[in-house]
Amino acid sequence: MKLKSLILGSVAAAGLSTAGFAADLGVLTSLDVCDSLGISGLTISSADNCLAISGKVEYEFNWGDYNGNFNGGVDTWAGNRQIIDNGDFVFAGTTYNNDWGSKVETWLKFVGTASSDFGPASATIKLKSVQQWNVTNEGYGLLPPTPPGTPGYVGRVAGGDMTAGDGGFVIDEAFVQVGDTTTIMAGKKGSVANFNDDEPFNWLGLFNSDAVDKGVMFAKNHPKTGGHVIQVVSSLGNGVTVKAGLENLDSAAAGDFGNPVFYDEVAGAQAAGTLVGVVEYAGDGITAHVTALAGGVLDGIVEDWAVHAGVTGTFDAFKVRVAGAYSNNNPNNDTYWNVLGSVEGNFDMFTIALSGEANGGTNAGVAIANQAGFGASIGAAVIEGVKINLGGRWFDEDTATNNNETYQIAAQLVAAVTETIELSGEIGVYGSNKVTPTATDFYGKAELAWKPGGQFESSLGAEVHQNGAYKVTFKASKEFK
Template structure:
């Protein structure tokens, strides 16, 4: 970078000292291919290629007594087996009370771009590593991401396998070319749009939380991303069309998702994805359609996800729905609606959700919140949410109420405090729980963020969490 600056500075100085030759040499507008391509940040350039480098590191450490699991709230919300909303519980095991885990996530991304007759042409390589130690009841295990982790004792953390902890893997590797129309091929994330479906009340909704916030068909029933061929085209102002073939390598789907049977890699290979998106005039909307397992000539499962977000002066409205089915006749649906209004210092939000299907009971929930900006930098939130796991059966309801204060005590420091209560009329082992939490967040600039959070629960659980992260672009 210093060499590049020195060269540019020398050329500029030479230009100033030889102004008489300007007419012969012409006007020099740029000496750098990154500038001509509109690429900024940390870059290295040659005569025809610009290499942009980005990356980041995040760290999280948890300690306390929080590994208990006999306190299920909103069990199997959305009919998704193994997906529950829980609150921490203490768990004494032969005097081994303490739990802790430590995780480092690292990523490094390289994008090399050059100009072509069809628009910018680039190759992207993203490397990723996850190094994770987990100690439930003071028994240490170690794990990574999809490449796993070597078990030192106890159990490997959920979602981790037992080999190769912390190994760098190729998370993305693809080529692309184009401007208003872009063609992409290789290993990358999906073009599917599952957004415009976030509830606007501050606690959110129970089933929405289970599907990573929003609405969704049965989890992992249709595999996306991975080895892919994709086309994205902006066809009009604010209107974008996307089409792709994804999961071309084949990635088997697990059983137990709303009755969806397990698929072999051959059965699940190939997902057709199509998306229509619009963004403009305070409106965002999309429709995403998917068909899974098409390479063997049989559509194993299919799904649709649609969402809308509209902002009109002081009002914001969200509406979303998802539907999924398989070739065995199993289907699942999920809808959500939410609205928020701003009145001077007050903010009011209401949300509702419902879901069901052939392999899931009919379920419904709602939530609401009131926020007030009492002074500059200080906001109060009061809210609640409720969920009925089976509308046809009594004693299946759970709820949460909470009060929160968020205060910017300095330009770079924010303090958040929250007290709340989880309640249920479900039989044991479900538990009611009163809790309190406080968090100190620090963002001194330069992309660095850090926080310390402590929480205690009526169940006897307690946890302290430390986080720190930095990205460079």
């Protein structure tokens, strides 16, 4: 219970009888430190500290025949984006094909804040738990070479497909922060790097953009960001913000490099320390940023460096976006560049978008294949609560050779059944001119989403593919803050 409620309750119990006391209620209200700091939501306060509590639970269940190594038909790694497939396991005339997965993701966050001479001072602790269980082909695999049911048989059981944590809570964030227009942060947290203003506007997006988690990006974790950090963020006014951080100070931790048995302590130590610098602008219909990173600075030698930049302009009915990324790994002489451009126009009931991308680089000093793609879409609000989207995208995995192109064409209908229920359906096709047994994969999707309020969301969806794959997905989540 907040201190304000206790004080007001005590005053009421004592019996206010004069207008003077009534007028003083506004002064008593200001004693609540959460209100004075502008903090709302689920809070607990003392005389000088406000503790804000937030959290979320997300659940997802999948079932069907959607996981495996499908070698026929349309390229299942079209533009580095995997398409679900029906890679079944067959042994002694018996087919094992059912796949399923269950995932629970939970986080709980505490932020304790108090006033200081330099602005609000806070300590943040975020606990996170991920428990995920995935089973492919009912848990059976290639070994041992004896059929199920044979005495002594030990199959590839489901436990071998445990993929993302055992459900134990870990400290995802733990840092202190002080300041207002200039803020100083230190501890374990995410990066101050800005990788925004780079997603394409068209409905389906772009193939390579999807492969790098939307937008343009260099090789992930090169340089590595976040982790143990020391950071400063300052607002200079007129929409300009500058950020600086010394991050990845815990890079030598074996857990950051996968299996500790094969952990290279020398390489891990040399990669420690990433210097991050950011300049941002937001105002007058324009958002823009430049982020620069230099990795491995603690040993005095920069092992790798990268730059990410993006700008978005909104002009009446049009939006324009341009973004680019470049990285250089000095020890391996690897480079990578990635650029993207997108434009969107809104005309009464129609929304039209066009996007393009390209990427390339070198591997050990030798040029890798240049890649390029584009996408377009048109959306229309047919009637109130009903919208349709039509779109397509194309990707060339090697612009110097033939028969390396992949495409997707799709149509979507989204209808608001009620204020809390939305129904969507999608049909489309993936295609390729690669030499494959089947050059296309037609598919269909449907989803029923329910948002009754209170930050609760749930959905039930299904998709089927020409290649024989199918998948049913149930999701539910609730956030509080």
